[in-house]
Amino acid sequence: MPLPVVDVIIPVYRGLNETRRCLDSVLAFPQRTLHEVVVIDDCSPEPELSAYLHDLADTGAITLLENPVNMGFVNAVNRGMVLHSDRDVVLLNSDTEVHGDWLDRLCRHAGGDPMIGTVTPFSNNATICSYPRFMRDNPLPAGWPLAALDALCAEVNAGQAVDMPTAVGFCLYITRRCLEQVGYFDATVFKRGYGEENDFSMRALEIGFRHLLAADVFVYHRGGISFGEEGPALCEQAQRVLEQRHPRYFPLVGDYCARDPARPLRRRIDNARLARSPRPRLLFILHKGGGGTEKHARELAALLEPDYEVFLLRAYDATTAVLEWARRGEEFSAWFPLPQAYADLLDFLRKLPVTRIHVHHVLDLQQQLLRLPEDLAVPYDFTLHDYYPICPQYNLARADGRYCGEPDTAGCTACLAERPAPWGMDILSWRTLFRRLLMNAARVIVPSRDVLTRMRRYVPDARYVYLPHPEPTLIVPPGWSSGPSGELKIAVLGRLTPAKGLHLLEACAADAKARNLPLFFRVIGHTERELQPKSDSTLSFSGAYEDDELPLLIARERPDLFLFPAQWPETYSYTLSVAMRTGLPIIAPRLGAFGERLAAYPQARLLDWNTPPAGWNDQLMSFWRGREQGAVQKGSGYDA
Template identity: 40%
Template sequence: AAGLMAAPEDLGTYPPMEAPAAHEWDRLPRALPIADARVVVIVPVYKGRGETLRAIHACLSQPQATPFTLLAVNDRSPDPELTADLAHLAGRGLFHLVENATNLGFVRSVNRALGLRQGRAVVLLNSDAEVFGDWLDRLVAHAEPQTAPQAGSGGEAGMGAGLPVGSVTPLSNNATICSYPRFNANNTMPLEIARPELDRMAAQVNCGRAVPVPTGVGFCMYMTAAALDAVGDLDAEAFGKGYGEENDWCLRAIKAGFVNLLAEDVFVYHAGQISFGLDEGGEYVQGQAALLAKHPDYPARVGQFVQADPGRRGRARLDRARLARHFAGRALLYVTHSWGGGIQRHIDDMIAQARAEGLSVVLLQIDRTRNLEVHVSYRSPEFLYLPNLDSLYLPRDAAELADFVGQLAPVLIHVHSLAGLRWGAARALMDVVAGSGRPYAWTLHDYSPVCHRNHLVQPDGRYCGLAPVAQCRSCLAVDADGFEEPDPGERRAVFGAFLAGAARVFAPSADTAVRIRAVYPDLPVTVRPHLEPERSVRDTSLQRPGRVRRVAVLGAIS
């Protein structure tokens, strides 16, 4: 994607989380006793009144099929107003509250709460994290799929099948290896989509999908009861006030036979560094030293995960869905190669014309490794930060491409070239376009519908004159580069059916139209010369008698 912004940080930052108004607490249900809950949501609290109250309210106000209760731990907060609010709301029966007599730090506060869980699974939820929708049900569906109230489907291959789940972490703007949109980063910039809607989008496009991770991230981490029973609490002796304790626990879980998962169908907002603050005392360095002492393989595990990046396809689905949502019903979709040249020049001219008419253009551009890659073609204030747009491999990803085209609902799909695609991929793409229900057009930039070499020139350099199929078979048989091409009869039949379904077929010249009609006599072809911007051309008349005029014809085919 390209735009006027030099970097995503130029888009600003999310506004701070604000405390709910007093009346917003009135209709919340009373908290279940821990004994009646299936999951205990643990929220350690220190600072950040607005963030803490918003985080607790968001958790309590989202209905779940999973019976849960919330347990807040006030770690001797220095904010008397926050302490009073917590006591008041807990007194109304909205959640459970324990108050530390002295400041214990994050790890010991969590362990105190874990001691009260009564054998239940827990979610560690930071007091600056905001959940949306049926977030907990979706985490449970990954953690305990056999008993989940609404288990998802369609998980990625290789997600630790056969291993019990230890932890599940959702996507978030600020969750290192679980971050979106930019991987392994703190995404402070607001997107064009509201956070609750982004979560709903993740639930839709990544339904039931998860990938194994070397470690969960403690801002919002589901910990199964079985793993807690086997692994135990967080290591307070090694990690003091924090920084590395959840990584240690997850690695211990892996070594005990569990798998940690990233839930790609849940998005939770994380403000970051609010409640327990910035690292002013060097705890991070101490925590990392303790982590390496216990798990010398930790950097290698995380490094290998970052390099492989198995979550990139899930992030790419979200990027494509956001792109389609933003331009739905008001974009042209162009299909073309990435070789540059005359087609690219023509498309650039058409993009300029479309923008002048108030339309945006999205490109499905065939990359040089013979895949299909989605590009945003515009440069305007309508900047979308889409760092994960990835290649789609056809025919494998035909269903995902069809979903994208369906969501985009383009005004017109204009196919300019399929050059560079293997035949199976080209057929899959034609099937997606023809089956989209959207009008589509084709411009005859070359002779690919009738010639596997695209230009009617045989391997020995001779012009074939648009030969009959039998002669094309002979040409294909001696073409060293044609080993993946279909039988010429099949090519002409498939392209003929596809062109017959087009709303318009354009030819840049009457000569091209005449030649293509020799193969497809019933095909209506509209002659439409390419756009040619006006240019001042110097007089080419001969200045002196007897001079010879020489004409140079440019272009690789020439």
């Protein structure tokens, strides 16, 4: 009895270089599985591509089928599948690359159960079969070419697979018994491509066939070569058809994504890659609140990527800590319910092994995690992003959001009576706990002289290291000039809280309206509480934004100056950096890091932080009068 043969079907339309790489990879590796490489030239508009396929067919390496007119992706696939009615097939996009005994591994999965209809491997760009990030288009991980990554999958996930609700068409093994019962792809509805394999998968699922993700095969997929700019529209159209034809399709896929049964298989690959990485491991501890602390930690992790593997540990909720691999493009995370799994966390960190810890913040963290440096017996650094080690109110603000003035023990005790500290501590116990943490740190990193001066009053003998952030260079958007417009447009940046000056800003806006001042306050950002917009208000909000959007938003708003109404001694401010890049005037409080950061800034004015709203507005009006006066003088000179 002759051995079964598999047809490897590769439809081609565009992309000479991608097609050449695809076929080179298919032809480079001998397989135990007998197979024939069938290429369908769907009337390619690239003569060089067609000539290359002819030359290759002349060598006998491939079987070439040529469509005299462009029949569309699905018809091209169907032509390949009907070529030999007794063979299993593998549909392979022309922008993929394979490695090693890829086909043998797919065949082993396909032969494991007579009701297996399709098998799809892992890939960098394959939605529910994507690695390292699920449901994302990924580049290959740095330092892991296809050959190494596929070999790793074959090693750590040998023979492993999970059931899926649908196949993914970039590299799709289909058994002949499935084709015989389900039929071919629907070329009438899905002629151009997108959605045809999902429709086929649902038809197969309805009569009992299974779809597998083969976790021991990895195929590179560039994506978008054949369909180009047409792809998004085809995808949207296919989704509408699938929803009409198969009402269960999207609920099934949604349930699969929520369960993510392939996650343990991806984690095996992650763990194996980490085990082979020669880079030392660092652990960053931080809160779950995002903001400037997380921005700094991630920027630092990105800078360290060439030389270190950085992990982030934070609280997910009151009883769970989550550990995340901070390397860009990675998905790895591990969850530890505490206190039960503290020993598991220690064991995991020892096996990595973590060689140094950097504490960025412990807000919302389980108290048990403060023991990590001691229990792991590794050195650690502690960066002060705010004043949490000396006060549970980390911004040194009262309940109304204003600077507390750092009262004596009695004053702090009265404050904590109204707003209790985490872990039920009084102020003396709190400072004793954190004094020990700071004193045992190899370095206590402070971003400003102001922080250093304040902290030395409480923990004078810690090993402080003054490491300011580099100040930004001036970058003025092309053609940007605010110019007189009858009123002064004042920009306030970021998410406003009472400590960031929300109440002061509202009071300034009310004063401006009451005195009929030509001042308009525009918050490029949002607030922690909903404010009712008023048509006659001198204050408005643009809404939340992503960090990289802020320069463009400022350019669109064209403000005359920036106001920073903070009511607490800020240790640093990323939004101040963005404002300084514009070269526009800045008004800020004489409190925290603002003074030293703006000392050399040519257009900065500082006010006492507790200046009443009318005083802030008077300062703003001095800018307005100066601007108007300058405009008149400039106009007079022009007329002359």
